[in-house]
Amino acid sequence: MGVPTTITPVTVTPEPATPPAVSRRWYDGAAAHAVLVALLVVALYPIAYMIGTSFKAPQEISNNIDIWPREFTPGNYAEGWAGIPGVSFGRFFFNSMVISVGVVVGNVVSCALAAFAFARLRFPLRGVWFALMIGTLLLPHHVLIVPQYVLFNALGWIDTPLPLIVPKLLATDAFFVFLMVQFMRGIPRTLDEAAAIDGCGPYRRFFHVVLPLTKPALVTTAVFSFIQTWNDFFSQLVYLNDLANYTVPIGLRLFLDSSGQNAIAPMFAMSVLSLLPVFLFFLFFQRLIVDGINTSGIKG
Incomplete structure (x- = not known):
């Protein structure tokens, strides 16, 4: 027979209760707010x-x-909308809208194509061309005004919207090209490879694979292009001479030139109206703008 085994009871000492975390004091949040x-x-x-x-x-x-x-x-709005003799302020709104929409379309299409080439295609001296494109960001805009004016004057484009729209069709805004390149580099290349196996060429890969996934960057480019063009004063003042071709920023300046102190109130009224398109455009695409900036900013 075996020797009976004595089992010694084990006493478990309960661990001291963890004190609850000190809650944040209410006035800390109130101060931040x-x-x-x-x-x-x-x-x-x-x-x-x-x-x-x-x-x-x-x-x-x-x-x-x-x-x-x-x-x-409230009559300031009616007086301001009447504009100056012969031209209503609605004409200035129409001119600004035509130029802004043309710039948005040109930037979105051309910059997307250029960015796709730099980000997804391989061609000789791609790095050199990309570096030269980034280097154009260092050129002040005012340095290019004189040679551009001489060129557009020779083409007969002065006093038309063409000098403000046509260059955007050639991907001249390097910042937006860089923004889209950074975004497209974050798209997995396996999607391109799968599309190539299915027989898609570069154009079909661009339109059916990359472009739909680049919507946040496209919207960001569209919104910032619209805001910059709508608020631009210098370029539009250089290339537009006829009063009927003036845009909103130049039209606002005319209130001070035409009537002096008495036209300040209508000028403020038209300034309020001029903010509405920009505010609505930004508000409608706010979520996609944030997604485009955040995604393109963290991708290497």
Whole structure:
């Protein structure tokens, strides 16, 4: 018979309870929100002042520095929309829209094609051409104005939208080409290989594989092209001479030249209206803009 085994009971000492994490004090969050609200107020104050001034009477603008007017004058919008004798402000809106849409289409199409070549195709001296393209970012825009003006004048394009639209069809904005190149490099190359096995050539791979996946970068290019063109003053002032061909930025300047102090209120009213297309365009594509910038920024 075996010797009985004595089992010694084991005493388990309970571990001390972990004290609950100290919750964040409520005033820490309140302070952060207060700072954000203060920054928001500073950022939105110019817009609020512009909207309020657009409803002020001309004699009140210099006497009332408050945001909101003492007496609302909605007639500033009708007076501003009437523009100057012979040309309404609606004409300026139409000209800006034509040029902006043409620039957006040109940039999106040409920059996408150039970016696809740099990112997905192999050709001699690809790195050299890409470096030269990036190097054009170092050239100031004002340095190119004189030779471009001489060229466009020889072609008979002065005082037409062509000098502002046609160059965009040649992928002249290197920043947008670089943006799309960075985005396309993040698309797996296995998709191209699978498409090539199925018999797709470069054009079909571009239109059916790469282009649909590049939508955030395309939208980012479209939005920033629209904003830059809509707000451009210098280039449009150089190439457009006829009053009927002027755009919104130049039209706003005419209020000060034509009537002086008395036209400031209509100028503010038309400034408010000129912000609406940019604001709506940006608001509608806001999510895709953020996706395009974030994705293209983190890809090497």
